Amino acid sequence: MNRTVAILDRGIESSRDRWARKYLNYPGFPDGISARELRELGDKQASLYGVERVWDEVEDLRKSDEGFVAECGNGTYRAGAVVLAPGVVDGRPEVENAADFEGYDLHYCLLCDAYEMRGTGSPS
Ligand SMILES: Cc1cc2nc3c(=O)[nH]c(=O)nc-3n(C[C@H](O)[C@H](O)[C@H](O)COP(=O)(O)OP(=O)(O)OC[C@H]3O[C@@H](n4cnc5c(N)ncnc54)[C@H](O)[C@@H]3O)c2cc1C
Structure with missing residues (x-):
């Protein structure tokens, strides 16, 4: 839909799936796939559509008149919409x-x- 999209992610090392040596029963991967490899493939696919990958921690997220403002360690990002997918700890x-x-x-x-x-x- 020609939107400008960024993924803000502090990375696998602070995610619980850093322990997942192999994902099983994931559609499309009958022999399983490691969490790291699955993430890399996802990144590759997203980059084909111009998604900006930002390796940073979102320290604050708040509403603004135009949408949302995310404060990260290395910068500030503004967006009309935000999809939250922080996983669990x-x-x-x-x-x-x-x-x-x-x-x-x-x-x-x-x-x-x-x-x-x-x-x-x-x-x-
Ligand atoms: C040991 C283990 C084995 C598993 N095995 C399987 C399996 O065999 N098959 C299967 O289908 N599923 C499996 N799962 C489940 C699968 O890992 C999860 O369902 C999936 O990772 C959830 O995806 P998610 O995007 O919601 O969260 P995550 O994969 O956890 O991603 C969330 C991301 O958000 C980032 N993040 C969080 N807070 C911030 C912040 N403030 N700023 C920036 N970034 C942030 C994290 O660093 C992380 O990279 C397994 C999980 C574990 C732990």
Whole structure:
């Protein structure tokens, strides 16, 4: 529709899918695909349509007379419309060095992870 579009994203390292070694059952990828590869393909596809990719954190988002204003670490962006898709952040348990085990022995998502853990040991 010839709109000018920008994606503001602080990146995979602050997203929970940095732990997803392989996405399974994603349409179009019968053998699965890594989260990083899927993101790269999405970026490539978006760039074909002139989407501007901005690697930055949105620190503040507010309404203005013309639409919205997003304040980022490295700049200010104005838009008539905003689609919010910040994902979710897991609550880390108060266990020493919990971060070292995330994605290996410590999982948060029953739907995503339980299937992949079949046959790796019994929860006793
Ligand atoms: C371990 C694991 C395994 C999974 N396996 C599968 C699977 O096999 N199949 C499947 O279909 N799905 C799977 N999922 C689910 C899938 O990852 C999510 O459904 C999907 O990533 C959600 O997409 P999203 O765009 O809503 O959020 P995200 O992918 O989390 O993207 C949100 C983005 O917003 C950014 N962001 C947040 N706040 C800000 C801010 N203030 N400023 C700038 N950027 C910001 C984040 O950095 C992130 O890059 C899995 C998830 C996990 C954690």
